[in-house]
Amino acid sequence: xxxxxxxxxxSALASDWPGNFWLHLLVFALxxxxxxxxxxxxxxxxxxxxxxxIQVRPGPNRAGPxxxxxxxxxxxxxxxxxxxxxxxxxxxxxxxxPLVAFVPVLLVFAVVPFWNxxxxxxxxxxxxxxxxxxxxxxxxxxxxxxASGNKYSLIGAMRDIAQLISYEIPMMLSLAAVVLVxxxxxxxxxxxxxxxxxxxxxxxxxxxxxxxxxxxANRTPFDLVEADSEIVAGFNIEYSGMKFAILYLMEYSxxxxxxAIATSLFLGGWRGPFLPPFLWFVIKMFxxxxxxxxxxxTLPRLRIDQVMAFAWKFLLPLALINLVVTGAQVVFWPxxxxxxxxxxxxxxxxxxxxxxxxxxxxxxxxxxx
Amino acid sequence: MLGFERYGNGxxxxxxxxxxxxxRRTITTQYPEERLNVSRRxxxxxxxxxxxxxxxxxxxxxxxxHGCIEITTSSRGARGPVAxxxxxxxxxxxxxxxxIRLIREGKPDEAVAVVREKIPFPSVCxxxxxxxxxxxCTRGQLDEPIAIRMLKRYAVDNDTGxxxxxxxxxxxxxxxxxxxxxxxxxxxxxYYLSKLGGHSVxxxxxxxxxxxxxxxxxxxxxxPRHILAxxxxxxxxxxxxxxxxVQIDAPESLLEQGYNAVLLAVGAHEAIxxxxxxxxxxxxxxxxxxxxxxxxxxxxxxxxxxAVIGGGNTAMDSARTAVRLGAGEVTIxxxxxxxxxxxxxxxxxxxxxxxxxxxxxxxxSGVTSKEGQLLLECLRMKLGPEDxxxxxxxxxxxxxxxxxxxxxxxxxxxxxPVVPASFAVDTDxxxxxxxxxxxxxxGKKAIFAAGDAVLGPATVIEAIASGRQAAISIDKYxxxxxxxxxxxxxxxxxxxxxxxxxxxxRPGVAAIPLGGRLDGFDGVELGWSRESAVFETERCLRxxxxxxxxxxxxxGGLCIYCGLCVEYCPFDALYMSYEYEHGWYRFGQRLLEQxxxxxxxxxxxSGYAHPEIEETLPQQTLLIDRD
Numbered sequence: 001x002x003x004x005x006x007x008x009x010x011s012a013l014a015s016d017w018p019g020n021f022w023l024h025l026l027v028f029a030l031x032x033x034x035x036x037x038x039x040x041x042x043x044x045x046x047x048x049x050x051x052x053x054i055q056v057r058p059g060p061n062r063a064g065p066x067x068x069x070x071x072x073x074x075x076x077x078x079x080x081x082x083x084x085x086x087x088x089x090x091x092x093x094x095x096x097x098p099l100v101a102f103v104p105v106l107l108v109f110a111v112v113p114f115w116n117x118x119x120x121x122x123x124x125x126x127x128x129x130x131x132x133x134x135x136x137x138x139x140x141x142x143x144x145x146x147a148s149g150n151k152y153s154l155i156g157a158m159r160d161i162a163q164l165i166s167y168e169i170p171m172m173l174s175l176a177a178v179v180l181v182x183x184x185x186x187x188x189x190x191x192x193x194x195x196x197x198x199x200x201x202x203x204x205x206x207x208x209x210x211x212x213x214x215x216x217a218n219r220t221p222f223d224l225v226e227a228d229s230e231i232v233a234g235f236n237i238e239y240s241g242m243k244f245a246i247l248y249l250m251e252y253s254x255x256x257x258x259x260a261i262a263t264s265l266f267l268g269g270w271r272g273p274f275l276p277p278f279l280w281f282v283i284k285m286f287x288x289x290x291x292x293x294x295x296x297x298t299l300p301r302l303r304i305d306q307v308m309a310f311a312w313k314f315l316l317p318l319a320l321i322n323l324v325v326t327g328a329q330v331v332f333w334p335x336x337x338x339x340x341x342x343x344x345x346x347x348x349x350x351x352x353x354x355x356x357x358x359x360x361x362x363x364x365x366x367x368x369x
Numbered sequence: 370m371l372g373f374e375r376y377g378n379g380x381x382x383x384x385x386x387x388x389x390x391x392x393r394r395t396i397t398t399q400y401p402e403e404r405l406n407v408s409r410r411x412x413x414x415x416x417x418x419x420x421x422x423x424x425x426x427x428x429x430x431x432x433x434x435h436g437c438i439e440i441t442t443s444s445r446g447a448r449g450p451v452a453x454x455x456x457x458x459x460x461x462x463x464x465x466x467x468x469i470r471l472i473r474e475g476k477p478d479e480a481v482a483v484v485r486e487k488i489p490f491p492s493v494c495x496x497x498x499x500x501x502x503x504x505x506c507t508r509g510q511l512d513e514p515i516a517i518r519m520l521k522r523y524a525v526d527n528d529t530g531x532x533x534x535x536x537x538x539x540x541x542x543x544x545x546x547x548x549x550x551x552x553x554x555x556x557x558x559x560y561y562l563s564k565l566g567g568h569s570v571x572x573x574x575x576x577x578x579x580x581x582x583x584x585x586x587x588x589x590x591x592x593p594r595h596i597l598a599x600x601x602x603x604x605x606x607x608x609x610x611x612x613x614x615v616q617i618d619a620p621e622s623l624l625e626q627g628y629n630a631v632l633l634a635v636g637a638h639e640a641i642x643x644x645x646x647x648x649x650x651x652x653x654x655x656x657x658x659x660x661x662x663x664x665x666x667x668x669x670x671x672x673x674x675x676a677v678i679g680g681g682n683t684a685m686d687s688a689r690t691a692v693r694l695g696a697g698e699v700t701i702x703x704x705x706x707x708x709x710x711x712x713x714x715x716x717x718x719x720x721x722x723x724x725x726x727x728x729x730x731x732x733x734s735g736v737t738s739k740e741g742q743l744l745l746e747c748l749r750m751k752l753g754p755e756d757x758x759x760x761x762x763x764x765x766x767x768x769x770x771x772x773x774x775x776x777x778x779x780x781x782x783x784x785x786p787v788v789p790a791s792f793a794v795d796t797d798x799x800x801x802x803x804x805x806x807x808x809x810x811x812g813k814k815a816i817f818a819a820g821d822a823v824l825g826p827a828t829v830i831e832a833i834a835s836g837r838q839a840a841i842s843i844d845k846y847x848x849x850x851x852x853x854x855x856x857x858x859x860x861x862x863x864x865x866x867x868x869x870x871x872x873x874x875r876p877g878v879a880a881i882p883l884g885g886r887l888d889g890f891d892g893v894e895l896g897w898s899r900e901s902a903v904f905e906t907e908r909c910l911r912x913x914x915x916x917x918x919x920x921x922x923x924x925g926g927l928c929i930y931c932g933l934c935v936e937y938c939p940f941d942a943l944y945m946s947y948e949y950e951h952g953w954y955r956f957g958q959r960l961l962e963q964x965x966x967x968x969x970x971x972x973x974x975s976g977y978a979h980p981e982i983e984e985t986l987p988q989q990t991l992l993i994d995r996d
């Protein structure tokens with residue numbers, strides 16, 4: 001398990017590819033920017049098309065073949081909108097907030113390996129960096145809420161903070177279990193360590209991570225931040241034009257970030273047979289997108305009290321148990337073969353889910369926010 | 370497991386549904402490509418026109434407030450698929466549309482023949498018909514209905530008796546029929562049974578003169594007596610024997626006397642009282658009783674102040690008769706408003722013109738007698754919700770009593786039939802004879818009933834229609850064919866239409882001056898000249914004739930999509946929807962496979978642009994020529 005695939009290691013990209021440290025930074029910065037923006041555009045299109053199919057309608061199909069140019073049309077539309085700043089808002093913060101929200105999400109991709117060694121910086125504290133930097137995006141969202149001078153946007157931002165703080169903890173605990181198994185914090189190392197995708201070794205960890213990530217990215221069913229029926233449009237209510245576009249970009253970049261992290265940590269990252277590693281990475285990411293969109297097309301939005309209760313009463317205990325169990329497995333049974341570990345962990349997941357589902361009750365004390 | 374079932378099961382099933390949906394065929398109506406040519410202002414509207422249904426009647430073009438419908442038709446017309454509304458509305462189904470065209474062609478005698486084909490009282494109807502035909506006239510939706518009754522009056526005034534040349538007389542059948550009552554129902558039945566059934570008909574009339582309600586219910590100033598006498602004379606010439614001053618008590622006795630069938634057409638001659646305390650005071654008269662006395666030439670003592678209770682034609686007749694008898698101050702008390710009055714509009718107009726006051730929203734609540742004068746206590750009313758007849762029900766306002774000092778009160782609320790117990794026929798609670806609806810047979814053998822005795826107080830034309838129905842039924846009962854139709858007018862040749870209907874209003878109707886009116890019972894209304902009549906016929910839309918529409922254009926720049934044309938079209942030839950896609954869809958549903966219209970994900974427009982099916986589509990126009 002700890003013996004990382006030597007074959008893949010051998011074909012690893014040099015850390016200063018294509019030859020120079022600064023050149024490496026520049027090239028990868030451009031690659032990341034292009035990758036994120038391109039993926040976001042495809043994701044937006046894919047999401048609208050798939051949601052359409054889920055709702056038994058074609059979705060956007062007029063701009064370009066299969067409506068492929070719809071995101072471009074949307075961008076043109078958004079950019080030609082009047083750019084307004086509320087008179088009673090905090091002007092400077094209002095201008096700054098979209099950038100503060102977007103840049104951290106982009107920064108996360110610095111440690112995401114597209115294939116072996118192909119990443120901006122192979123930090124040995126990769127996961128820590130990911131968690132730390134991605135949380136900063138919430139500061140940006142809070143700034144939008146504050147600067148808009150609008151009660152709805154402030155409520156939306158407050159919800160985002162509450163949600164972030166609640167779900168950060170189970171997410172971190174589930175990632176800690178992965179780190180225990182892989183024995184490294186570097187994402188590239190973790191991918192290299194996955195002879196079996198960690199979704200099988202860590203089914204509980206993946207479940208907790210996935211749910212928590214949904215909440216962090218404000219995806220349905222945790223999109224309380226922009227619950228139209230409750231707080232009109234949430235934190236971005238006063239935004240228009242390019243600033244709105246950046247916020248929109250930020251939201252979808254977060255989705256890309258979730259998919260990238262989930263792919264790297266649980267789905268084996270760039271590893272896979274026959275196809276080039278980068279393609280494997282992209283295929284796995286889009287599989288995660290599909291599930292995200294599928295969930296969005298199915299599940300209704302939760303109430304804020306349900307969201308909080310779910311984090312603290314359901315995910316946190318399970319994450320703790322998962323960490324303890326994983327630690328015990330690593331310490332006492334380090335040479336366990338996969339064919340015994342995988343069924344054990346899957347059974348454990350099912351048993352714990354069933355058990356907690358019985359314990360877990362909503363209502364009683366509702367949290368109002 | 371409870372918790373997991375509650376959450377997990379629901380989530381799993383939901384995910385399964387959405388996953389399955391992804392592979393379903395999408396259901397979305399697409400905007401057709403034509404949308405691109407539709408102006409922004411009218412996007413979302415569609416106006417469709419079907420050449421199959423359009424008969425070129427110009428109703429839509431006339432109804433358009435902006436004049437944006439342009440229609441050109443051929444001058445040659447052909448019989449349309451449906452009878453005109455006037456024809457359908459007439460209880461006796463007189464083909465009004467046809468005789469209007471004959472008058473237009475200058476053939477009033479042919480026009481009378483057309484009327485005579487269905488009713489034996491053309492003159493009576495020309496003077497006093499309640500004309501349901503005019504109420505349903507298509508032109509009436511636009512401005513004013515065609516004055517069908519006045520046109521008929523012009524025709525009978527200029528009749529040359531042409532119809533008699535083509536008149537058919539059936540050979541004697543040897544059967545005898547007795548008819549009780551010489552009103553419109555009885556005489557109509559007798560006429561057809563005698564002339565076209567060949568039966569020997571005797572009509573018994575209790576009053577000294579024949580005519581029934583036409584004589585005793587309708588004042589002479591509306592129906593001059595010589596007009597009525599002329600129509601009755603024609604009936605007598607057709608072989609009907611009328612015996613007046615004969616009161617029949619038992620129809621069975623007539624059967625015993627050798628009659629093969631008896632028709633009870635005794636009418637509805639009993640006035641219904643006001644129904645308040647004191648309505649039997651001397652000086653309180655029944656509306657029809659009062660009219661009968663006057664019309665039979667008997668002397669009726671009336672004071673100066675007369676109140677007439679009710680809002681129907683009987684009330685108007687009573688009030689106007691009272692004025693002619695010398696009452697100086699005549700007031701009609703009606704519990705609803707003018708909009709709900711059952712009397713015909715021209716009657717109300719004439720009554721007001723003759724100085725009669727109408728008190729609306731008042732109902733009598735009591736009558737008292739004091740020092741030789743009557744005190745009518747009335748209650749103010751307000752209109753409540755609609756009742757079963759579609760009129761708003763009057764509701765009394767508490768504490769709004771007021772009294773009117775009067776000399777006479779005429780209760781013209783309603784009438785009911787007088788059916789003596791000796792008739793021994795079934796009656797309902799308003800005293801109407803119960804008959805089988807189709808055959809008009811009473812419960813007893815060989816005894817039939819028709820007219821107001823069956824219908825309750827109705828109009829002359831309804832009584833005639835009832836009489837015709839009775840004639841058919843009795844003829845069949847006696848072994849005849851029941852065929853009482855005859856062809857009196859010459860075969861119809863539809864003349865070319867020179868132009869569309871004229872845009873004028875009705876020409877006025879001359880009446881004798883007010884000063885000369887109130888002294889006697891001369892006919893008030895004067896007939897039309899040839900010019901007026903032809904002028905009026907040109908207004909007819911000819912909605913029973915189909916003209917080939919050569920051009921139908923909608924000026925989309927002017928059209929505001931108000932939908933009036935669609936409302937007015939009597940033939941459903943126009944169709945409008947505010948939902949463009951659904952408009953196409955609904956039109957398409959008739960002609961296209963639903964799937965064809967719902968092609969998802971194709972750049973192809975809706976089925977309408979498919980040339981292969983264009984042939985099967987109705988010609989329709991969606992013309993938008995400026996943005």
